[in-house]
Amino acid sequence: VAFSAPVLAATAVFLVYPIGQGSFSDGMPLGISGTFNFMLVFQAEHNILMHPFHILGVAGVFGGSLFSAMHGSLVTSSLLAETGGDVSLNVGYNFGQEDETYSISAAHGYFGRLIFQYASFNNSRSLHFFLGAWPVIGIWFTALGVSTMAFNLNGLNFNQSIIDSSRHLINSWADIVNRADLGMEVMHERNAHNFPLDLA
Structure with a gap:
């Protein structure tokens, strides 16, 4: 499911948009300068920066990186010391072990007090699902926005x-x-x- 996001994004700019515009010369070319030229022309013709679906995509990508950084920080801050002295904490982890190497209750308690109680996950599975789903859903929306603008349906961009x-x-x-x-x-x-x- 996660890899559907880049597949949909690539399909939108390489296939759907050129078909909607009537020529593959309107699709995104490969390469850095071609990509930036495509972005500027797309903005000029469709004003995608003001489109709510693009805004959701930006929130998905930047939000996903923020949440991942916060998650890594909380996990690192609540590692359980299985070793002592100058030995690295990493030595205390055996690949594939059943028990967790960090205290999710400590991380949950700290983050719940830092923001507010219900902003924190106390379930590891729902937390990791959220970390994966947030950017994927955002990129889905961006691909949907590009695909609608391929057919010049620009009505949502508040122009x-x-x-x-x-x-x-x-x-x-x-x-x-x-x-x-x-x-x-x-x-x-x-x-x-x-x-x-x-x-x-």
Whole structure:
């Protein structure tokens, strides 16, 4: 199940998006510069940064790395000393042993007091399922967002400007992003935009 995330992400950018756009030249090329060019053009044409599915993907990847670091820190901080003196703690672990080498109750108690009680897992299986499922579900959503935008279904990306009751524009960061997107789009297809009225 975990490997479905990179498979879906690769399928979205290499297969679904080019089919939706009508040409494999619109798909993501291999290589670093081609990947970055694809990302900039994708942002210019679809404004994916404002799409909730992309936001969920970012939360999944960064959240997954944060949770993994927190988990490793808690486990390392609550190791049970099976050795003494100058001998490494690692010597006290035998590969495949049944009993745990750290105190999950101590880690649970500490983390429960650090944040709040119910933010901490007291079940090792549910904790490790959460650590695996969080980034996978986030990348699923990002792949779904790319796949919907392949068919120009951009309605969820909140591309509109903020206007007050008297029809005056309220400037926001979204307007700056929109203007940058228009500039990138014009520079990407120069021949299609002889005089960019939308930038005038």
